[in-house]
Amino acid sequence: MGIRAAISKAGLHARPAAVFVKAVLDSGATVHVGRRDGAPVDARSIVSVLALDIQPGERLVLTGGDEELLDRLAALLEADQ
Amino acid sequence: MIISGRVVWKRAPAPREAVLDAREAMRRAANYYEERAETAPAEAAAMLLAQAMMARDPLLLQRIDELTGAGLPPDRAIAEAAASLVAAASPGVGSQGAASAVAAGEGAVNLDVRDVVDRAIAFAGGLAPPAPPNPGYPHVLVAQSLSAADMLDIDRTTVVGIVTVEGGPTSHAAILARSFAIPAIIGYPESHALKEGELVHIEVPPAPTRDTATVSRRVPLLANISSAADAALAATVADGVGLLRTEFLHPSLDYAPLIAAFDGKPVIIRALDLSEGDRDGDPLGVRGLRYLRAHPDLLDAQLAAIARLGRPVSVMAPMVSTVDDARWFAARARAHGLADVGVMIEVPAAALCADEILAVVDFASIGTNDLVQFTLAASREAAALASYQDASHPAVLRLIEMTIAAGKRCGKPVSVCGEAAADPAFAATLIGLGASSLSLAPAAIPLVRNIIS
Numbered sequence: 406m407g408i409r410a411a412i413s414k415a416g417l418h419a420r421p422a423a424v425f426v427k428a429v430l431d432s433g434a435t436v437h438v439g440r441r442d443g444a445p446v447d448a449r450s451i452v453s454v455l456a457l458d459i460q461p462g463e464r465l466v467l468t469g470g471d472e473e474l475l476d477r478l479a480a481l482l483e484a485d486q
Numbered sequence: 487m488i489i490s491g492r493v494v495w496k497r498a499p500a501p502r503e504a505v506l507d508a509r510e511a512m513r514r515a516a517n518y519y520e521e522r523a524e525t526a527p528a529e530a531a532a533m534l535l536a537q538a539m540m541a542r543d544p545l546l547l548q549r550i551d552e553l554t555g556a557g558l559p560p561d562r563a564i565a566e567a568a569a570s571l572v573a574a575a576s577p578g579v580g581s582q583g584a585a586s587a588v589a590a591g592e593g594a595v596n597l598d599v600r601d602v603v604d605r606a607i608a609f610a611g612g613l614a615p616p617a618p619p620n621p622g623y624p625h626v627l628v629a630q631s632l633s634a635a636d637m638l639d640i641d642r643t644t645v646v647g648i649v650t651v652e653g654g655p656t657s658h659a660a661i662l663a664r665s666f667a668i669p670a671i672i673g674y675p676e677s678h679a680l681k682e683g684e685l686v687h688i689e690v691p692p693a694p695t696r697d698t699a700t701v702s703r704r705v706p707l708l709a710n711i712s713s714a715a716d717a718a719l720a721a722t723v724a725d726g727v728g729l730l731r732t733e734f735l736h737p738s739l740d741y742a743p744l745i746a747a748f749d750g751k752p753v754i755i756r757a758l759d760l761s762e763g764d765r766d767g768d769p770l771g772v773r774g775l776r777y778l779r780a781h782p783d784l785l786d787a788q789l790a791a792i793a794r795l796g797r798p799v800s801v802m803a804p805m806v807s808t809v810d811d812a813r814w815f816a817a818r819a820r821a822h823g824l825a826d827v828g829v830m831i832e833v834p835a836a837a838l839c840a841d842e843i844l845a846v847v848d849f850a851s852i853g854t855n856d857l858v859q860f861t862l863a864a865s866r867e868a869a870a871l872a873s874y875q876d877a878s879h880p881a882v883l884r885l886i887e888m889t890i891a892a893g894k895r896c897g898k899p900v901s902v903c904g905e906a907a908a909d910p911a912f913a914a915t916l917i918g919l920g921a922s923s924l925s926l927a928p929a930a931i932p933l934v935r936n937i938i939s
Protein backbone atom coordinates (compact mmCIF):
# COMPACT_ATOMS: atom_id res chain seq x y z
CA MET A 406 0.00 0.00 0.00
CA GLY A 407 1.39 3.37 -1.06
CA ILE A 408 1.22 6.87 0.27
CA ARG A 409 1.67 10.03 -1.78
CA ALA A 410 1.39 13.80 -1.29
CA ALA A 411 -0.09 15.83 -4.15
CA ILE A 412 -1.30 19.34 -4.79
CA SER A 413 -4.79 19.79 -6.25
CA LYS A 414 -4.18 22.50 -8.80
CA ALA A 415 -7.80 23.15 -9.77
CA GLY A 416 -9.41 22.22 -6.43
CA LEU A 417 -11.89 19.34 -6.19
CA HIS A 418 -15.17 20.81 -7.38
CA ALA A 419 -17.61 18.80 -9.48
CA ARG A 420 -15.76 18.35 -12.75
CA PRO A 421 -12.19 17.68 -11.51
CA ALA A 422 -13.62 15.53 -8.70
CA ALA A 423 -15.53 13.44 -11.26
CA VAL A 424 -12.35 12.87 -13.30
CA PHE A 425 -10.40 11.92 -10.16
CA VAL A 426 -13.05 9.60 -8.70
CA LYS A 427 -13.62 7.92 -12.08
CA ALA A 428 -9.88 7.11 -12.26
CA VAL A 429 -10.08 5.53 -8.79
CA LEU A 430 -13.25 3.55 -9.62
CA ASP A 431 -11.77 2.33 -12.92
CA SER A 432 -8.67 1.05 -11.10
CA GLY A 433 -10.73 -1.18 -8.82
CA ALA A 434 -8.42 -0.26 -5.96
CA THR A 435 -9.31 1.22 -2.58
CA VAL A 436 -7.78 4.67 -2.19
CA HIS A 437 -8.29 7.26 0.52
CA VAL A 438 -7.79 10.99 0.09
CA GLY A 439 -7.68 13.77 2.64
CA ARG A 440 -5.85 16.78 3.98
CA ARG A 441 -2.64 16.11 5.89
CA ASP A 442 -4.28 17.10 9.17
CA GLY A 443 -7.80 15.83 8.43
CA ALA A 444 -9.70 12.56 8.31
CA PRO A 445 -9.27 10.81 4.92
CA VAL A 446 -12.34 9.78 2.90
CA ASP A 447 -12.91 6.87 0.53
CA ALA A 448 -11.93 8.21 -2.91
CA ARG A 449 -14.47 5.97 -4.66
CA SER A 450 -17.20 8.23 -3.26
CA ILE A 451 -17.57 11.49 -5.20
CA VAL A 452 -20.01 12.81 -2.58
CA SER A 453 -17.36 12.31 0.12
CA VAL A 454 -14.59 13.83 -2.03
CA LEU A 455 -16.72 16.92 -2.75
CA ALA A 456 -17.53 17.28 0.93
CA LEU A 457 -13.80 17.78 1.63
CA ASP A 458 -14.29 21.10 -0.19
CA ILE A 459 -10.70 21.11 -1.50
CA GLN A 460 -9.71 24.52 -2.84
CA PRO A 461 -7.26 25.18 -5.70
CA GLY A 462 -3.64 24.73 -4.57
CA GLU A 463 -4.41 22.65 -1.46
CA ARG A 464 -2.02 19.86 -0.48
CA LEU A 465 -3.56 16.38 -0.22
CA VAL A 466 -2.46 12.95 0.92
CA LEU A 467 -3.38 9.82 -1.04
CA THR A 468 -3.14 6.37 0.53
CA GLY A 469 -3.81 2.88 -0.83
CA GLY A 470 -3.43 1.25 -4.22
CA ASP A 471 -0.04 0.71 -5.83
CA GLU A 472 2.71 3.16 -6.73
CA GLU A 473 1.71 3.30 -10.38
CA LEU A 474 -1.90 4.21 -9.53
CA LEU A 475 -0.85 6.83 -6.98
CA ASP A 476 1.52 8.37 -9.54
CA ARG A 477 -1.34 8.58 -12.03
CA LEU A 478 -3.79 10.08 -9.50
CA ALA A 479 -1.22 12.62 -8.31
CA ALA A 480 -0.58 13.62 -11.93
CA LEU A 481 -4.36 14.07 -12.45
CA LEU A 482 -4.60 16.31 -9.39
CA GLU A 483 -1.62 18.36 -10.45
CA ALA A 484 -2.87 18.80 -14.02
CA ASP A 485 -4.47 22.15 -14.74
CA GLN A 486 -7.97 21.01 -15.64
CA MET B 487 -27.52 48.88 -18.80
CA ILE B 488 -30.39 48.23 -16.39
CA ILE B 489 -32.54 45.10 -16.55
CA SER B 490 -35.99 45.21 -14.95
CA GLY B 491 -38.51 42.49 -14.28
CA ARG B 492 -40.91 40.99 -11.79
CA VAL B 493 -39.61 38.47 -9.29
CA VAL B 494 -40.59 34.84 -9.83
CA TRP B 495 -39.32 32.41 -7.18
CA LYS B 496 -38.28 28.83 -7.80
CA ARG B 497 -39.43 27.01 -4.65
CA ALA B 498 -38.84 23.43 -3.59
CA PRO B 499 -41.85 21.16 -4.18
CA ALA B 500 -43.86 20.09 -1.14
CA PRO B 501 -42.84 16.68 0.25
CA ARG B 502 -44.90 13.68 -0.88
CA GLU B 503 -45.18 10.13 0.29
CA ALA B 504 -42.74 7.88 -1.55
CA VAL B 505 -43.95 5.71 -4.43
CA LEU B 506 -40.49 4.44 -5.46
CA ASP B 507 -37.89 2.81 -3.25
CA ALA B 508 -34.74 4.79 -2.56
CA ARG B 509 -32.46 2.73 -4.83
CA GLU B 510 -34.85 3.10 -7.77
CA ALA B 511 -35.15 6.85 -7.14
CA MET B 512 -31.34 7.20 -7.22
CA ARG B 513 -31.18 5.17 -10.42
CA ARG B 514 -33.80 7.44 -12.03
CA ALA B 515 -31.83 10.51 -10.96
CA ALA B 516 -28.61 9.13 -12.50
CA ASN B 517 -30.41 8.31 -15.76
CA TYR B 518 -31.98 11.74 -15.76
CA TYR B 519 -28.59 13.48 -15.60
CA GLU B 520 -27.11 11.23 -18.25
CA GLU B 521 -30.01 11.84 -20.62
CA ARG B 522 -29.84 15.59 -20.11
CA ALA B 523 -26.08 15.51 -20.77
CA GLU B 524 -26.61 13.99 -24.21
CA THR B 525 -28.26 17.12 -25.58
CA ALA B 526 -26.69 19.74 -23.31
CA PRO B 527 -24.09 22.28 -24.42
CA ALA B 528 -20.51 21.21 -23.74
CA GLU B 529 -19.88 22.94 -20.43
CA ALA B 530 -23.23 21.86 -18.97
CA ALA B 531 -22.79 18.25 -20.11
CA ALA B 532 -19.63 17.77 -18.04
CA MET B 533 -21.42 19.05 -14.93
CA LEU B 534 -24.43 16.81 -15.53
CA LEU B 535 -22.22 13.73 -15.97
CA ALA B 536 -20.47 14.57 -12.68
CA GLN B 537 -23.89 14.66 -11.03
CA ALA B 538 -24.81 11.29 -12.56
CA MET B 539 -21.69 9.93 -10.81
CA MET B 540 -22.95 11.36 -7.52
CA ALA B 541 -26.26 9.55 -7.96
CA ARG B 542 -24.31 6.32 -8.57
CA ASP B 543 -21.82 6.90 -5.71
CA PRO B 544 -21.24 3.37 -4.32
CA LEU B 545 -20.74 4.55 -0.72
CA LEU B 546 -23.85 6.70 -0.86
CA LEU B 547 -25.93 3.80 -2.18
CA GLN B 548 -24.53 1.48 0.50
CA ARG B 549 -25.47 4.00 3.22
CA ILE B 550 -28.96 4.39 1.74
CA ASP B 551 -29.43 0.60 1.90
CA GLU B 552 -28.37 0.59 5.57
CA LEU B 553 -30.82 3.36 6.43
CA THR B 554 -33.78 1.89 4.51
CA GLY B 555 -32.89 -1.46 6.12
CA ALA B 556 -33.23 0.29 9.48
CA GLY B 557 -36.75 1.36 8.49
CA LEU B 558 -36.30 4.94 7.22
CA PRO B 559 -38.61 6.08 4.39
CA PRO B 560 -36.83 6.69 1.02
CA ASP B 561 -36.71 10.50 1.18
CA ARG B 562 -35.15 10.54 4.65
CA ALA B 563 -32.79 7.69 3.82
CA ILE B 564 -31.48 9.58 0.77
CA ALA B 565 -31.07 12.92 2.59
CA GLU B 566 -29.49 11.37 5.69
CA ALA B 567 -27.16 9.09 3.73
CA ALA B 568 -25.80 12.10 1.83
CA ALA B 569 -25.58 14.05 5.06
CA SER B 570 -23.65 11.32 6.85
CA LEU B 571 -21.03 11.20 4.07
CA VAL B 572 -20.75 14.98 4.20
CA ALA B 573 -20.47 14.97 7.99
CA ALA B 574 -17.77 12.27 7.92
CA ALA B 575 -15.69 14.37 5.53
CA SER B 576 -16.13 17.64 7.38
CA PRO B 577 -15.24 17.21 11.05
CA GLY B 578 -17.16 19.65 13.22
CA VAL B 579 -20.42 19.34 11.29
CA GLY B 580 -22.68 16.98 13.21
CA SER B 581 -24.62 14.43 11.18
CA GLN B 582 -27.94 15.89 12.45
CA GLY B 583 -26.98 19.41 11.35
CA ALA B 584 -25.79 18.16 7.99
CA ALA B 585 -28.98 16.18 7.40
CA SER B 586 -31.18 19.20 7.90
CA ALA B 587 -28.80 21.27 5.77
CA VAL B 588 -28.99 18.80 2.87
CA ALA B 589 -32.75 18.46 3.13
CA ALA B 590 -33.56 22.13 3.77
CA GLY B 591 -31.13 23.47 1.19
CA GLU B 592 -28.95 25.44 3.56
CA GLY B 593 -25.38 25.76 4.65
CA ALA B 594 -22.13 24.74 3.08
CA VAL B 595 -23.35 21.45 1.62
CA ASN B 596 -22.17 21.12 -1.96
CA LEU B 597 -24.88 22.52 -4.25
CA ASP B 598 -24.42 19.76 -6.84
CA VAL B 599 -24.92 17.04 -4.23
CA ARG B 600 -28.00 18.83 -2.95
CA ASP B 601 -29.47 18.99 -6.48
CA VAL B 602 -28.96 15.21 -6.79
CA VAL B 603 -30.65 14.62 -3.42
CA ASP B 604 -33.57 16.96 -4.32
CA ARG B 605 -34.17 15.26 -7.65
CA ALA B 606 -33.92 11.73 -6.22
CA ILE B 607 -36.42 12.68 -3.49
CA ALA B 608 -38.75 14.14 -6.12
CA PHE B 609 -38.51 10.87 -8.12
CA ALA B 610 -39.15 8.87 -4.94
CA GLY B 611 -42.33 10.91 -4.41
CA GLY B 612 -43.48 10.27 -7.96
CA LEU B 613 -42.94 13.92 -8.92
CA ALA B 614 -41.31 15.32 -12.04
CA PRO B 615 -37.87 16.74 -11.26
CA PRO B 616 -38.35 20.27 -9.91
CA ALA B 617 -38.03 22.72 -12.84
CA PRO B 618 -37.90 26.51 -12.69
CA PRO B 619 -41.36 28.09 -12.98
CA ASN B 620 -42.23 29.86 -16.24
CA PRO B 621 -44.91 32.55 -15.93
CA GLY B 622 -44.75 33.21 -19.70
CA TYR B 623 -43.71 36.85 -19.41
CA PRO B 624 -40.30 38.50 -18.94
CA HIS B 625 -39.19 38.01 -15.33
CA VAL B 626 -36.28 37.85 -12.93
CA LEU B 627 -35.85 34.27 -11.71
CA VAL B 628 -34.96 34.07 -8.01
CA ALA B 629 -33.91 30.85 -6.27
CA GLN B 630 -32.01 29.55 -3.27
CA SER B 631 -29.62 28.03 -5.83
CA LEU B 632 -29.77 26.86 -9.45
CA SER B 633 -28.12 23.69 -10.72
CA ALA B 634 -26.81 22.97 -14.22
CA ALA B 635 -30.03 21.06 -14.98
CA ASP B 636 -32.14 23.99 -13.72
CA MET B 637 -30.22 26.35 -15.98
CA LEU B 638 -30.95 24.16 -19.01
CA ASP B 639 -34.65 24.16 -18.10
CA ILE B 640 -35.09 27.92 -17.92
CA ASP B 641 -36.89 29.66 -20.76
CA ARG B 642 -34.19 31.89 -22.21
CA THR B 643 -36.73 34.04 -24.03
CA THR B 644 -38.54 35.16 -20.85
CA VAL B 645 -35.85 35.11 -18.14
CA VAL B 646 -34.31 38.60 -18.24
CA GLY B 647 -32.19 38.15 -15.13
CA ILE B 648 -31.24 35.61 -12.46
CA VAL B 649 -30.66 36.10 -8.73
CA THR B 650 -29.64 33.35 -6.31
CA VAL B 651 -29.11 33.33 -2.56
CA GLU B 652 -26.22 30.85 -2.75
CA GLY B 653 -23.36 30.15 -5.13
CA GLY B 654 -20.32 32.01 -6.41
CA PRO B 655 -18.66 33.19 -9.61
CA THR B 656 -17.58 29.64 -10.49
CA SER B 657 -20.87 27.90 -9.67
CA HIS B 658 -22.76 26.28 -12.52
CA ALA B 659 -25.47 28.92 -12.43
CA ALA B 660 -22.88 31.66 -12.94
CA ILE B 661 -21.00 29.83 -15.70
CA LEU B 662 -24.13 28.94 -17.65
CA ALA B 663 -25.77 32.35 -17.15
CA ARG B 664 -22.64 33.86 -18.71
CA SER B 665 -22.77 31.50 -21.65
CA PHE B 666 -26.50 32.18 -22.12
CA ALA B 667 -25.80 35.94 -21.86
CA ILE B 668 -28.35 36.32 -19.05
CA PRO B 669 -27.44 38.96 -16.43
CA ALA B 670 -27.09 37.16 -13.10
CA ILE B 671 -26.37 37.93 -9.45
CA ILE B 672 -25.19 34.64 -7.98
CA GLY B 673 -24.69 34.20 -4.22
CA TYR B 674 -26.49 37.29 -2.90
CA PRO B 675 -27.74 36.33 0.59
CA GLU B 676 -30.02 39.40 0.94
CA SER B 677 -32.07 38.22 -2.04
CA HIS B 678 -34.04 35.80 0.17
CA ALA B 679 -36.09 38.86 1.17
CA LEU B 680 -37.28 39.49 -2.42
CA LYS B 681 -41.06 39.10 -2.72
CA GLU B 682 -42.89 37.20 -5.43
CA GLY B 683 -44.18 39.62 -8.11
CA GLU B 684 -42.07 42.53 -6.87
CA LEU B 685 -40.45 44.70 -9.59
CA VAL B 686 -36.64 44.67 -9.35
CA HIS B 687 -33.90 46.38 -11.34
CA ILE B 688 -30.48 44.85 -11.99
CA GLU B 689 -27.69 47.16 -13.00
CA VAL B 690 -25.35 45.42 -15.43
CA PRO B 691 -21.89 46.99 -15.23
CA PRO B 692 -20.29 47.86 -18.56
CA ALA B 693 -17.85 45.21 -19.75
CA PRO B 694 -14.15 45.99 -19.43
CA THR B 695 -13.02 48.10 -22.37
CA ARG B 696 -11.32 46.04 -25.00
CA ASP B 697 -9.06 47.17 -27.80
CA THR B 698 -11.18 50.14 -28.92
CA ALA B 699 -9.55 50.19 -32.35
CA THR B 700 -11.02 46.77 -33.07
CA VAL B 701 -14.48 47.24 -31.58
CA SER B 702 -15.19 50.80 -32.67
CA ARG B 703 -16.19 49.55 -36.11
CA ARG B 704 -19.95 49.01 -36.04
CA VAL B 705 -20.53 45.34 -36.84
CA PRO B 706 -24.11 44.29 -37.61
CA LEU B 707 -25.56 41.75 -35.19
CA LEU B 708 -27.88 39.50 -37.16
CA ALA B 709 -30.20 36.79 -35.90
CA ASN B 710 -30.28 33.02 -36.39
CA ILE B 711 -33.96 32.15 -36.82
CA SER B 712 -35.97 29.06 -37.63
CA SER B 713 -39.52 29.90 -36.52
CA ALA B 714 -42.06 32.72 -36.34
CA ALA B 715 -41.31 33.08 -32.61
CA ASP B 716 -37.58 33.59 -33.32
CA ALA B 717 -38.47 36.09 -36.05
CA ALA B 718 -40.70 38.12 -33.72
CA LEU B 719 -37.98 38.35 -31.09
CA ALA B 720 -35.31 39.09 -33.71
CA ALA B 721 -37.37 41.93 -35.17
CA THR B 722 -36.93 43.91 -31.95
CA VAL B 723 -33.20 43.35 -31.42
CA ALA B 724 -31.40 42.32 -34.63
CA ASP B 725 -29.97 44.26 -37.57
CA GLY B 726 -31.21 41.57 -39.95
CA VAL B 727 -31.29 37.81 -40.40
CA GLY B 728 -27.89 36.15 -40.76
CA LEU B 729 -29.16 32.58 -40.88
CA LEU B 730 -32.70 31.47 -41.69
CA ARG B 731 -32.69 27.71 -41.13
CA THR B 732 -35.23 26.44 -43.65
CA GLU B 733 -35.18 22.78 -42.65
CA PHE B 734 -37.41 23.52 -39.65
CA LEU B 735 -40.11 24.86 -42.02
CA HIS B 736 -39.65 22.07 -44.55
CA PRO B 737 -41.64 21.09 -46.58
CA SER B 738 -43.20 24.58 -46.46
CA LEU B 739 -41.45 27.07 -48.76
CA ASP B 740 -43.29 30.10 -47.37
CA TYR B 741 -40.50 32.30 -46.00
CA ALA B 742 -42.28 35.65 -46.42
CA PRO B 743 -43.87 35.79 -42.91
CA LEU B 744 -40.52 35.19 -41.23
CA ILE B 745 -38.72 38.00 -43.01
CA ALA B 746 -41.58 40.50 -43.27
CA ALA B 747 -40.18 42.53 -40.37
CA PHE B 748 -36.77 42.92 -42.05
CA ASP B 749 -37.57 45.14 -45.03
CA GLY B 750 -34.48 47.02 -46.12
CA LYS B 751 -32.26 44.87 -43.89
CA PRO B 752 -29.99 41.98 -44.81
CA VAL B 753 -31.59 38.53 -44.89
CA ILE B 754 -29.59 35.36 -45.56
CA ILE B 755 -31.61 32.22 -46.25
CA ARG B 756 -29.77 28.92 -45.98
CA ALA B 757 -30.74 26.16 -48.38
CA LEU B 758 -32.08 22.99 -46.79
CA ASP B 759 -29.59 21.27 -44.49
CA LEU B 760 -30.99 17.75 -44.54
CA SER B 761 -29.41 14.32 -44.26
CA GLU B 762 -30.03 11.21 -46.30
CA GLY B 763 -32.31 9.01 -44.21
CA ASP B 764 -33.37 11.34 -41.45
CA ARG B 765 -32.60 14.73 -40.00
CA ASP B 766 -29.97 13.43 -37.58
CA GLY B 767 -27.89 11.41 -39.99
CA ASP B 768 -24.13 10.91 -40.06
CA PRO B 769 -22.49 14.36 -39.80
CA LEU B 770 -19.86 13.17 -42.29
CA GLY B 771 -22.41 11.57 -44.60
CA VAL B 772 -24.75 12.72 -47.35
CA ARG B 773 -26.06 15.96 -45.84
CA GLY B 774 -26.14 19.69 -46.51
CA LEU B 775 -25.13 20.54 -50.07
CA ARG B 776 -24.27 16.88 -50.71
CA TYR B 777 -27.91 15.99 -50.10
CA LEU B 778 -29.07 18.84 -52.37
CA ARG B 779 -26.74 17.69 -55.14
CA ALA B 780 -28.43 14.30 -54.91
CA HIS B 781 -31.88 15.96 -54.92
CA PRO B 782 -31.55 18.97 -57.27
CA ASP B 783 -35.35 19.24 -57.71
CA LEU B 784 -35.70 19.98 -54.00
CA LEU B 785 -33.14 22.78 -54.25
CA ASP B 786 -34.69 24.21 -57.42
CA ALA B 787 -38.12 24.38 -55.80
CA GLN B 788 -36.61 26.18 -52.83
CA LEU B 789 -34.59 28.63 -54.95
CA ALA B 790 -37.69 29.40 -57.05
CA ALA B 791 -39.67 30.15 -53.87
CA ILE B 792 -36.88 32.44 -52.65
CA ALA B 793 -36.75 34.26 -56.01
CA ARG B 794 -40.53 34.79 -55.79
CA LEU B 795 -40.15 36.68 -52.49
CA GLY B 796 -39.66 39.75 -54.66
CA ARG B 797 -37.13 41.43 -52.39
CA PRO B 798 -33.35 41.28 -52.21
CA VAL B 799 -32.25 38.31 -50.12
CA SER B 800 -29.01 36.40 -49.94
CA VAL B 801 -28.95 32.64 -50.20
CA MET B 802 -26.26 30.25 -48.99
CA ALA B 803 -25.42 26.56 -49.09
CA PRO B 804 -24.70 24.41 -46.00
CA MET B 805 -21.82 21.93 -45.64
CA VAL B 806 -19.75 22.98 -48.64
CA SER B 807 -16.46 21.05 -48.92
CA THR B 808 -14.95 21.91 -52.30
CA VAL B 809 -14.71 24.64 -54.93
CA ASP B 810 -16.79 22.41 -57.18
CA ASP B 811 -19.55 22.32 -54.51
CA ALA B 812 -19.52 26.12 -54.35
CA ARG B 813 -19.49 26.55 -58.12
CA TRP B 814 -22.38 24.10 -58.57
CA PHE B 815 -24.53 25.86 -55.97
CA ALA B 816 -23.74 29.36 -57.27
CA ALA B 817 -24.68 28.40 -60.83
CA ARG B 818 -27.95 26.89 -59.66
CA ALA B 819 -28.89 29.92 -57.53
CA ARG B 820 -27.93 32.47 -60.18
CA ALA B 821 -30.00 30.58 -62.74
CA HIS B 822 -33.00 31.54 -60.58
CA GLY B 823 -31.99 35.20 -60.74
CA LEU B 824 -30.59 35.33 -57.22
CA ALA B 825 -27.85 37.94 -57.08
CA ASP B 826 -26.12 37.38 -53.74
CA VAL B 827 -24.97 33.80 -53.37
CA GLY B 828 -22.74 32.46 -50.61
CA VAL B 829 -21.59 29.34 -48.84
CA MET B 830 -21.19 28.20 -45.26
CA ILE B 831 -17.60 27.56 -44.22
CA GLU B 832 -17.89 24.75 -41.68
CA VAL B 833 -15.62 22.10 -43.17
CA PRO B 834 -11.88 22.62 -42.56
CA ALA B 835 -11.18 21.88 -46.25
CA ALA B 836 -13.40 24.82 -47.22
CA ALA B 837 -11.66 27.15 -44.76
CA LEU B 838 -8.25 26.08 -46.11
CA CYS B 839 -9.41 26.77 -49.69
CA ALA B 840 -11.34 29.95 -48.81
CA ASP B 841 -9.56 32.02 -51.49
CA GLU B 842 -10.60 29.66 -54.26
CA ILE B 843 -14.15 29.23 -52.92
CA LEU B 844 -14.73 32.96 -52.43
CA ALA B 845 -13.61 33.50 -56.03
CA VAL B 846 -16.79 31.75 -57.26
CA VAL B 847 -19.35 33.10 -54.72
CA ASP B 848 -20.33 36.52 -53.30
CA PHE B 849 -19.89 35.92 -49.57
CA ALA B 850 -19.17 33.30 -46.91
CA SER B 851 -20.56 32.60 -43.44
CA ILE B 852 -18.49 30.58 -40.98
CA GLY B 853 -20.52 27.98 -39.06
CA THR B 854 -18.61 27.50 -35.85
CA ASN B 855 -20.55 24.51 -34.47
CA ASP B 856 -19.62 22.12 -37.27
CA LEU B 857 -16.22 23.72 -37.85
CA VAL B 858 -15.26 22.84 -34.25
CA GLN B 859 -16.66 19.31 -34.54
CA PHE B 860 -14.79 18.61 -37.79
CA THR B 861 -11.54 20.37 -36.90
CA LEU B 862 -11.14 18.59 -33.55
CA ALA B 863 -12.65 15.34 -34.90
CA ALA B 864 -15.00 15.33 -31.91
CA SER B 865 -18.68 14.53 -32.39
CA ARG B 866 -21.07 17.14 -31.01
CA GLU B 867 -23.28 14.28 -29.85
CA ALA B 868 -20.61 12.61 -27.69
CA ALA B 869 -21.03 13.89 -24.14
CA ALA B 870 -17.63 12.48 -23.20
CA LEU B 871 -16.00 14.78 -25.79
CA ALA B 872 -17.73 17.92 -24.50
CA SER B 873 -14.43 19.56 -23.58
CA TYR B 874 -13.39 19.45 -27.25
CA GLN B 875 -16.34 21.64 -28.34
CA ASP B 876 -14.31 24.81 -27.99
CA ALA B 877 -14.58 27.45 -30.71
CA SER B 878 -11.63 29.32 -29.21
CA HIS B 879 -9.28 26.38 -29.79
CA PRO B 880 -6.24 27.78 -31.67
CA ALA B 881 -6.83 25.44 -34.63
CA VAL B 882 -10.40 26.73 -35.04
CA LEU B 883 -9.35 30.35 -34.56
CA ARG B 884 -6.68 29.96 -37.25
CA LEU B 885 -9.24 28.59 -39.72
CA ILE B 886 -11.60 31.48 -38.91
CA GLU B 887 -8.77 33.97 -39.30
CA MET B 888 -7.69 32.45 -42.64
CA THR B 889 -11.23 32.60 -44.00
CA ILE B 890 -11.76 36.21 -42.95
CA ALA B 891 -8.36 37.15 -44.42
CA ALA B 892 -9.32 35.49 -47.73
CA GLY B 893 -12.51 37.58 -47.77
CA LYS B 894 -10.49 40.76 -47.25
CA ARG B 895 -8.12 39.86 -50.12
CA CYS B 896 -10.98 39.54 -52.58
CA GLY B 897 -13.25 42.20 -51.05
CA LYS B 898 -16.07 39.82 -50.11
CA PRO B 899 -17.84 39.76 -46.73
CA VAL B 900 -17.23 36.88 -44.30
CA SER B 901 -19.66 36.64 -41.40
CA VAL B 902 -19.79 34.20 -38.49
CA CYS B 903 -22.87 32.31 -37.35
CA GLY B 904 -23.05 29.66 -34.67
CA GLU B 905 -23.48 29.40 -30.94
CA ALA B 906 -19.98 30.68 -30.24
CA ALA B 907 -20.88 34.23 -31.35
CA ALA B 908 -23.38 34.42 -28.46
CA ASP B 909 -20.50 34.51 -25.96
CA PRO B 910 -19.69 38.24 -25.62
CA ALA B 911 -15.96 37.64 -25.16
CA PHE B 912 -15.79 35.42 -28.22
CA ALA B 913 -17.95 37.86 -30.20
CA ALA B 914 -15.36 40.55 -29.46
CA THR B 915 -12.62 38.19 -30.67
CA LEU B 916 -14.49 37.57 -33.94
CA ILE B 917 -14.95 41.28 -34.51
CA GLY B 918 -11.27 41.79 -33.75
CA LEU B 919 -10.43 39.21 -36.42
CA GLY B 920 -12.48 41.26 -38.89
CA ALA B 921 -15.80 39.40 -39.23
CA SER B 922 -18.16 41.51 -41.35
CA SER B 923 -21.19 40.57 -39.23
CA LEU B 924 -22.15 38.12 -36.49
CA SER B 925 -25.29 36.04 -36.47
CA LEU B 926 -26.53 34.61 -33.21
CA ALA B 927 -29.60 33.52 -31.26
CA PRO B 928 -31.90 36.57 -30.95
CA ALA B 929 -32.07 36.23 -27.14
CA ALA B 930 -28.30 36.68 -26.92
CA ILE B 931 -28.14 39.84 -29.04
CA PRO B 932 -28.87 42.53 -26.39
CA LEU B 933 -26.03 41.56 -24.08
CA VAL B 934 -23.51 41.03 -26.89
CA ARG B 935 -24.49 44.42 -28.30
CA ASN B 936 -24.10 46.03 -24.92
CA ILE B 937 -20.65 44.59 -24.43
CA ILE B 938 -19.15 45.16 -27.87
CA SER B 939 -20.55 48.66 -28.43
